[in-house]
Amino acid sequence: MNQWQGLAEFVAVAETGSFTAAAGRLAVSVAQVSRQVSGLEDRLGAKLFYRTTRKVVMTENGGVYYQHCRSLMDGLAEAERAILDLQATPRGKIKMTAPITYGEESVMPLVNDFVLQYPQLELHCQLSNQLDDLVTQGYDLAIRIGTLSDSAMMAKKLASRTRYVCAAPSYLNRYGIAHSLAELEQHNCLVGGSDIWRFQEAGKSRNIRVSGNIHCNSGHALVDAALKGVGLIQLPDYYVQAHLNEGSLISLLDHFREPEEGIWALFPHSRNLSPKIKLLVEFLAAGLGAASHNN
Template identity: 35%
Template sequence: MDKLTGMTVFVKAAEMGSFAAVAEALAMSPQMVAKHIAALESRLGTVLINRTTRRQNLTDIGRSYYERCRIVLAEMEEADAIVTSMKASPSGIIRVNAPVTFGSYSLSPFITRYLGAYPDVQVELTLSDRIVDPIEEDFEVIIRIGELADSTMVAWALAPYRLIACASPSYIARHGMPETASDLQQHACLVYGHWSASMPCRWIFYKAGRKEEVRPEGRFRSNDWKALMQAALEGYGVTLGPADILNKEIEKGNLLRVLPEYEGPSRPMHVLVPTAKKQTVKIQCFIAALRTAFSGENDEERSMAVTRGH
């Protein structure tokens, strides 16, 4: 007879104290319950349950065997649940928070591809550069750029958020190509954020392992990098921005890489999930696809990532 079925019958008999109750719970006859117990005892060569016409109780060996059987059956159920979860198709609303520039240019195309692959999923994307409270504001997935503070959230590292400097061909034709990082001090730089004399903007570059810091000057500053990129495209100055975005404009010939022999700033990037929120199939699948898509692969491999995410 089937070993696992026998163990299931035995555990039920130990817990319910009656073959008749077990028979009703498992939709089998009391005679079949007795056969399963007898087959189990015969295979083990020992008595597991002492039975009389009025009562039954476990032997010492039966009690030990019962505890192990409970563990085995629980692990079997967990294994089945994992397979069921993996086979399930993700569905429902995923509430995502991400930084503005990354969310607008890089994450949004990923999401549209993901929605195409999983028609039962909806995504609500909120873009902001402030630190959000995922529980209070009801976000299930958060993407953050920069060093992580101590957090109760589960975090997975993505490819670093790499920055490069660029300018338009027309700007370079008028003002020349900077040869060193310090040359940027003489150029019109497009500065992201709001800065003051007490907190100046700093652009950090590396060459041959040596760090060089530049304090860019320029007449155009903005807290929205899209505005600065547009100014760069129109030939107004040098911008420092995400390599992922600027490389596309370089390929089109709209921009030129400034200081290509230098390595620009790089910031860690993570996807986070609050530990207080259950990681359902929809979240697990979305996270897996994100980690594949933003692992540093090229665009062709990235476009395929959503199909490998689950």
């Protein structure tokens, strides 16, 4: 037996003094209101209203019952408001992951600003270049760069990045400017996590194996070496854009540059995307998108 059945109809009649007005408030038929109230009276074994052709008046039992029902309805409304407030005001735990360098330089400053706005959030962020499984690791959100291959995820594009080949003016003054991909073998190419540099030629992807006297998995270390005139580097814009803007690095082979890569927010299909995650993704899209447009 549903103990809530008929309560909304009873309260509406008690407060409007009319079955017709109650039906209008609840957007149901008068017959349904009458049927629900009659069923409630039968269940309670007590008359709740005196009905005449002119008016409806609560009985003494009806008056007592109304006070309790009104408290119950108010409590239900308060519970619903609490849930709506919880959804509207981001709070609770968010577990996310992002690539190490891009996470340090671009993602986490924005996330920190977001948490500053919503201090009731508890953020757990793992910066890693490993492509962890979001579902098994319990992540709500992942930031990924480049081509996406996991169809089990939902994705939203946040921004884009561009890879640049560049060198310091001091290096170029000594060794000259590379004008073709074939000329790369004549230059000291500083190697990061891979000795394959990626380009596009005549609309097709080209992978070029390069070599040099420095191998290091730190983009910042390679930028420092390039700024000191050691050799050429190929790195994403967030490493080199400021140096390109000020002229301390010069971009090369621009007509062989690959198209921009997407930067994505990923969420598991199986996980309900809560308002706080949606709000964080929108915040990141605004911040990262603005940064990529300014590059």
